[in-house]
Amino acid sequence: MQLLTWAMRLLIFFFLLAFAFKNAEPVTLRFIFGQSLQAPLVAVVLFFVVVGVLLGLLALLGSVLRQRREIAGLRREIEASRVRESSPS
Numbered sequence: 001m002q003l004l005t006w007a008m009r010l011l012i013f014f015f016l017l018a019f020a021f022k023n024a025e026p027v028t029l030r031f032i033f034g035q036s037l038q039a040p041l042v043a044v045v046l047f048f049v050v051v052g053v054l055l056g057l058l059a060l061l062g063s064v065l066r067q068r069r070e071i072a073g074l075r076r077e078i079e080a081s082r083v084r085e086s087s088p089s
Contacts, residue, residue: 023041030036 020042023045025041026038027041027044028036028038029044
């Protein structure tokens with residue numbers, strides 16, 4: 001199974017590498033106020049993919065933290081109920 005996983009990773013890597021070589025010509029990004037930037041197309045695409053991933057992770061951060069707090073509270077509640085059950089009455 002690990003061999004299949006590594007084969008897929010290599011296939012994806014070589015596909016992306018070929019994509020990068022095919023899209024190395026410069027493109028011009030035009031910003032507001034007349035500013036512009038020239039960069040290779042693959043660098044622009046990679047930049048915006050990374051920014052998109054970071055924004056997605058940032059959007060999930062609140063949910064993850066809320067769930068972790070809820071899990072910690074439920075664990076404390078379970079521990080407290082175990083202590084109550086084990087103590088002699």
